[in-house]
Amino acid sequence: MPELPEVETVKRVLEPRLRGLTITNVTVKRPEITAYPNAEEFCRLVTGQIISHMERRGKFLILHLRSHDRIILHLRMTGCLLLTPADLPEEAHTHIIFSLSGSPESLPALELRFSDMRRFGRFWLLRENEADTYTGIGKLGIEPFDAALTPAYLQARFGKRRKTVKECLLDQNGVAGIGNIYSDEILFTAGIYPARPANSLKQEDWERVAAAVPERLTFFTEKNEITSEDYLQSKGRNYRNTPFFQVYGRGGQPCPVCGNKLRRIVVGGRSSVYCPDCQKSEEA
DNA sequence: CCAACCCCCTGAACGC
């Protein structure tokens, strides 16, 4: 499910509450979820470790441990991370449970639970200084809020490619964190037809894309803001920014800018919605 | 290098 704004929201909700907690036990119910090392080894290495802080990189979450080992995870399509009192019933499709200690004694014991209906999500554990040849984080492109995200960067990276501009935005090794929803939203804001070949974009087009990427991702991240109580209450699935989508999932409805009908097409195998009038296939 | 497929999984929505 989640793209950068959702992963960032998970990080913002959980990070302050996880800091300093000790992982006293780990239960892995579906061994395939731990991509590296194997489930048994994963549990052995994680047990007893203390969480220092949490980070997001692209759509990955990284739990930094005080030992400088780190737990890395990717939610993929339906993964969900919940910090919950240990006595609450488990969500369906709960595959990994981290028992935690260290919260104030007045509060009930906590668990960090990973549930994932489609089981595409993955966990990794990397020891301090262990080379990361497993997760793909090392190949990720720049963060969307990095000052390095300039029109020149995009043009240099994608300007000669024949693939569509939408596929370029989805390429995690160019800019990390954009998925199918926000690529549509970004291209709508930039006024660019999603199936346009990247090598047909002009300087001014890349300028609009470079501006729209951080602007839209910031906007949708802020719309997702949620208290940790509401986050838990909604099972981590209350993405409150969805009413603010301008085009995603709105094929056939009126364009929020010009009122003409939004159209749905397939680009790079992904469903894509755009406004034929606001996003011309060629610049005038 | 690239495009065009395949795979991983479950569940919701839709058509007949």
Next chain:
DNA sequence: TGCGTTCAGGGGGTTG
């Protein structure tokens, strides 16, 4: 009602 098909916001792998 039931059954089959299609689709879903993630990524990776193989083939030609």
